[in-house]
Amino acid sequence: MLFRVVFLGTAGAVPSSERNTSAIFVQYSKHRFLFDCGEGTQRQMITAKLGFRNLDHIFITHMHTDHFIGIFGLIETLSLNGRKKEINFYTPKPEVLKALFEIFGYENLEFDLKVHKASDGDEVRFENLRVLAFKTEHIVQSVGYALIEEDTRKFDREKAEKLGIPPGPLYAKLKKGEAVLWKDKLITPDMVLGEVKKGRKVVYTGDTRPCERIVEIAKNADLL
Template sequence: MELVFLGTSSAIPTSHRNHSSIALKAFGEIFLFDCGEGTQLQMSKAKISPMKINNIFITHFHGDHILGLPGIIQSMAFRGRKNPLHIFGPKGLVEMVNIIRNFGYFSLTFEIYMHEIEDGIIIEAENYRISCSKMNHTVLNFAYSIYEKRRPKFIKEKAIALGINPGPDFGKLQRGIAVKVGDNIIHPEQVLGEERKGRKIVYSGDTTPSDQMLEFAKDADLLVHESTFEGKYGDEAGEMGHSTSVQAAEIAKKANVKRLILTHVSTRYKKSDILETEAREIFENSTVAEDFMQIEVER
């Protein structure tokens, strides 16, 4: 599982920070979280093809998180895309995407499926689960969680002892399918070990610190949390529906996450050292994201 930060600025892009967008490479797919203005150009620089993206997740409808959508959808059509595109986001998504469909002159060559989300699981796949949870911002904002499903370890010695020969039956049992050996039915739990914890990534979108995030990010391997301002601007951050580096670090510590990445940095910071320093005083494993930073989430 690898995160590529395509944009790490707040409301206004700068010469070194683009609008919000993160690509996740995992499970043989590329997932896109938020799509600020200029995202497709950032993808080109990062050598990520928009044609490989089948799922886009929008946290909220502020321009710095969505204005790249018209361009990326039209570029997909110009390239002759045929595969459907799924877009997830808050209520109002259907209306917004329908406007995009009629924005400018182009022919849509693929289906777009819009999913207006509520708290809970929004994708349940064989290898992963994606969930969302409402956070606290000036407009409706959802955080997203990506959880890796790991099958229990297959214990070869147990299988052989039960009379199963190496081959297709091994694979069936690993996938949770019972097999027949002579007159006996061998069930997967007879040859599998204990449940194994998968990796978990959480992305906050824009939010003030909240109890919802504490619960949602609990025990995450990686928390990507907005950090628009440094600690002394806590009141200003709260009024604008944002968090400080100090608040993000406190969330990470209380939620028992392994690593914290700070993003959505205000344009007032030409250098982000103060944000990282403040965060590390509370939660040592903290890093401020930069555009094109790549983070491998290891087990």
């Protein structure tokens, strides 16, 4: 499964000629996400040749402008591009974003802007990937996000054929991890699945002091 991370902004609150304010682009399978969206993030996306299609989820760590002000220019661009599909925003302070959307008159857009609260332990799932919010320590309410891919096991067709199981719905059930009955014999997924492929883990925080929760969540991360 494609799991791609593009660093669009790695500067602090002030951009430089080389580095933009905070934003990370992630693609997992067909899903595209932004984590934080500092000023000029849309230009960074254009420079990095990342399309805006399928960018349906934007995760904000906290409501300091260097982490979210790029949302508005991006929304204007998407509107001019004729977007119809909703966008989901996740933030520890949804009321702030909702109020700003109202001030800017975004209720008249042709696509919905859905704002969700991100609190410690909240998660959203995309196929084999879950995005988990966790509390961080900043001067305002803040969260980080852990992208955790499930471990997977490939279906071993040869093993299934050796057991005499015919291709079709029984294969589909076994792939999903369900046991099936074939000729009065119980076939468990273990009998037809290959080795475990360890899921990948990416952990992202915005501004934060060191804290125990990050240490706990970031354990065994592939990218931090």
